Amino acid sequence: MKKILDTRWPGLALAAAGILMMAYGIFRGEMSVVLTKAINICMECVGIG
Amino acid sequence: MDKKKQIKDWPRHLIQAGWAALTNSHVSGFITGKIYTGKLKNVCVPGLNCYSCPGATGACPIGSLQAVIGSWNFKFAYYVIGFLIFVGALLGRLVCGFLCPFGLIQDLLHKIPFFKKIRTFRGDKLLRKLKYVIFLVFVILLPLFLTDVMGQGAPYFCKLICPAGTLEGGLPLVLLNKGMRSAIGWLYLWKNTILLVTVLLSILIYRPFCKYLCPLGAFYSVFNKVSVFRYRIDTEKCVHCGKCASACQMGVNPVETPNSSECIRCGRCRQACPKDAISCGFCNKKK
Numbered sequence: 001m002k003k004i005l006d007t008r009w010p011g012l013a014l015a016a017a018g019i020l021m022m023a024y025g026i027f028r029g030e031m032s033v034v035l036t037k038a039i040n041i042c043m044e045c046v047g048i049g
Numbered sequence: 050m051d052k053k054k055q056i057k058d059w060p061r062h063l064i065q066a067g068w069a070a071l072t073n074s075h076v077s078g079f080i081t082g083k084i085y086t087g088k089l090k091n092v093c094v095p096g097l098n099c100y101s102c103p104g105a106t107g108a109c110p111i112g113s114l115q116a117v118i119g120s121w122n123f124k125f126a127y128y129v130i131g132f133l134i135f136v137g138a139l140l141g142r143l144v145c146g147f148l149c150p151f152g153l154i155q156d157l158l159h160k161i162p163f164f165k166k167i168r169t170f171r172g173d174k175l176l177r178k179l180k181y182v183i184f185l186v187f188v189i190l191l192p193l194f195l196t197d198v199m200g201q202g203a204p205y206f207c208k209l210i211c212p213a214g215t216l217e218g219g220l221p222l223v224l225l226n227k228g229m230r231s232a233i234g235w236l237y238l239w240k241n242t243i244l245l246v247t248v249l250l251s252i253l254i255y256r257p258f259c260k261y262l263c264p265l266g267a268f269y270s271v272f273n274k275v276s277v278f279r280y281r282i283d284t285e286k287c288v289h290c291g292k293c294a295s296a297c298q299m300g301v302n303p304v305e306t307p308n309s310s311e312c313i314r315c316g317r318c319r320q321a322c323p324k325d326a327i328s329c330g331f332c333n334k335k336k
Contacts, residue, residue, distance in 0.1 A: 011138045011277035018135030025128025037116035038090035038100040038108040044208035046219035047240035
């Protein structure tokens with residue numbers, strides 16, 4: 001197990017899984033939620049809302 | 050003969066400053082007090098960078114994560130978590146060391162001379178676990194379960210804790226907008242108090258926010274041991290002089306744990322090693 005963790009394959013496999021998750025998230029429209037939040041002033045973030 | 054090495058932080062600070070300038074390049078926002086509203090904000094940046102900063106051209110991943118899981122129609126954020134896994138699996142906490150504007154601010158604050166800098170203290174190790182609790186409670190559980198009648202949860206980490214949002218978004222926007230100035234209340238005061246404490250502590254302690262509070266650092270830290278980019282120790286070259294451990298400002302001993310979850314991969318240990326026993330990279334083989 002330690003030998004496998006010492007290689008770069010776990011990192012590459014996780015990165016690939018990350019890409020797949022991103023693609024699925026984009027496919028189901030999560031990006032629009034991010035965009036809507038990011039292009040409007042976030043009152044909570046600035047400490048007003 | 051051992052090489053005596055001087056540790057240079059400025060090349061890393063140049064990269065940090067360049068990245069901060071690139072991801073906050075909407076310069077006109079700092080004059081007009083209006084944030085960037087273009088399509089680039091679809092994309093998350095890897096570091097903690099408030100999207101309400103007038104200069105921000107990307108989305109903060111922690112803010113975005115709370116926005117998606119706190120929305121009424123999505124309860125899991127595949128896009129943002131996938132992005133964080135992707136970045137974490139490739140770089141680990143290299144992001145904290147090189148690509149986080151709030152990390153740069155803390156780095157610079159720590160350069161302010163003070164008669165006694167604190168390297169560690171009783172309870173330091175335990176307090177470092179707090180960032181995981183903050184990630185779980187304020188970034189995931191509260192936005193997911195503490196919802197309004199519409200089923201929407203607020204971004205509780207941004208609202209109650211994040212000093213980066215206060216510094217990058219709160220202060221410039223309130224200074225530039227009369228309407229926002231009239232709306233400030235106890236929450237603004239609370240967040241500014243957290244920011245002030247963070248600033249003062251950063252002079253005494255190296256990166257207190259990253260060590261104890263940052264949920265983004267907590268997430269990336271999980272990947273340090275398996276990320277493609279990593280540190281390696283050449284045990285044949287290492288003479289156990291301890292110079293790497295004393296150069297580390299995050300309190301890591303690179304000889305024992307070269308890919309410790311606390312390591313932000315700033316490279317100070319590599320520079321300090323007189324035997325060049327520490328290497329890092331994407332595909333360096335074990336020697």
